Amino acid sequence: MNTDDKLKPLREQIDAIDAQILSLLNQRARVAQEVGHVKAETNAPVFRPEREAQVLRKVAERNPGPLDSGDVQKIFREIMSSCRALERRVTVAYLGPAGTFTEQAVYQQFGHAIEGISCVSIDEIFRATEAGTADFGVVPIENSTEGAINRTLDLLLQTTLSISGELSIPVHHNLMTRSGTMDGITRICAHSQALAQCQAWLNQHFPNIERQAVASNGEAARIASEDPAAAAIAGEVAGERYSLGIVQAHVQDDPHNRTRFAVIGRLQPAPSGKDQTSLVFAVPNKAGAVYNMLAPLASHGVSMTRFESRPARVGTWEYYFYVDVEGHVKNEKVKRALEEVKQNAAFFKWLGSYPFSL
Template identity: 40%
Template sequence: MKITTLRRKIDQIDSKIVSLLGDRAELVVKIGQEKAKANLNVHVPQREEEIVTRLMRQNRGRFPAHAIRPVFREIISACRAVQAPLSLAYLGPEGTFTHLACTRRFGGSAHFVPVHTISDVFAEVEKGNVEYGIVPIENSSEGVVSHTLDMFVDSDLKICGEILLGVSHSLLSKSGDLRKVQKIYSHPHAFAQSRKWLEANLPRVPLFEASSTAAAANLVTKDRTAAAIASELAASLYDLKVISRKIEDTPCNITRFLIIGRSGPASTGHDKTSLMFSIKDRVGALHRILEPFAKHQINLTKVESRPSKTKAWEYIFYLDIEGHLADESVKAALALLEEECLFLKVLGSYPREHSIES
């Protein structure tokens, strides 16, 4: 009888929650109407982060603090979709880690558009077919995704945010039987990140490259002698069985993704700015470009170089720094930096990601 009484109380609370969600959605619609009148962006990422941060800080009960973010991500996503679903292009097909990053950041009510290449992601945003694009930029084990960096040379799109995703690989097949595996498909990065496990468990099995981990999973649906290294999301999407989980060599295997759009967000006070530039070829040139940041006490979080592809041995540098373009210290440092550069391009200022999705 006591359990029945307690369950009845839970039912009453659940009914209140549903009613309050309806009230919240009504207010979101009204805000959307006011934004339309003022010609303002519907999606304000810094506002969403403020909501989650405030609620996590206010949480005093037994509800786990780490669960606040995923719960309210879906609430915010569903309420936003009442106005119009946020549309996002990503490196497909369904089931890639980029797809997983999209759902973890924007929730299940967003409209996801899978495309074939990183170039296609940029193109969809540039044409205005979607609000944002999501592209991989670097992995903690395998380093930078050079094609993504190269795309920024000619694109006017801005980096609007970043997503840090804990990447865990699984070996998938139709049968779920390790003994039946005669070939393995996956993306080259997934093979590299699972090298030790493969050498220990399937040393003689040939490896075949696929355009993505999800494409590898799709190939396996047609071949019962094959396996794929992919995500568990791919297993559910392509009706495959998991042979082995967490086969990556490094337990802290994190991939960073960039959210790209046509304009960047306002300062939040916890931001990062990404730059690209080329420098004059002279003695001490690299020291000269780092000096302005030291002078204004700006922390550099990433330095990367790529061939310019216009002249032999000429390089383009990519920097991530702490701070927003609107900050006076950042403005002053960039003014000094520009004096030493052949060209300088700000790729965007955006909120720093502190939490790692998994």
């Protein structure tokens, strides 16, 4: 028996299973449409991050294999995205142009059945979301190598929006050109954060080539696609989109480099069962002020997962402190702890409660 004869019954099984999957997908979509009709009656939001987080966690818990749970979650993310789009396509603002890591984060959070709005700056993402042009915005908030994205922190302080989700993605920078070589290259373009994350590698391999900071790595890839004398540092997706050749892959100094992103909008998610709350506060300028401010978290058994200080540019205090804690603000112990923190703070702002990233 030849190979084709052996494969024929297996392929027939796959075809039959595919037909079942297609039927079940459309059955799910019809139920999702009914959910949409109920939501429309009460003007409920199309996207519920806490519900989708619960579905994805349950999928991972129930997965018997051999498929990897992370891969199964990606499949279900796209299923939910497509079903959600039957109600209405969610619009999401991101740092463009196409091919940036921020765009990649958008698809990881919302799936591909959305309408993306490319923005030239983090400020524009906030403006588009505040104006209602976009339902949500996705902004970088922290990098494992370079630390906090200060512009995002400053804008979170000022905005009327809140954080409704977070996610973290690996950041693999590639050096790319039109030709796939460095012949004739006179400048290397990238976002300032990317240049900093690749500084040691660039110093070692191309110390004499000019480095130009641009609005985003996607913009760098676009420039390199049009200028044969320009190289770009960007992700693989950007390289494919702009038909660039990779001179050297993974040129970031830290092989474990990751960037954390925040989803901003007017939606305030309900508790999902595994949540995080973000806040920012300032303290009076006196000894022990920060310690005393954080004491309510310990006394109420609330775990702090992040603590970041930022010099204050306005007000009478010297620093703002950005803090993440485990739990939702509607959780009683978190609520009581934050009320005490607020009472003792010179400045206090709740930034959002949202599901932990998967």
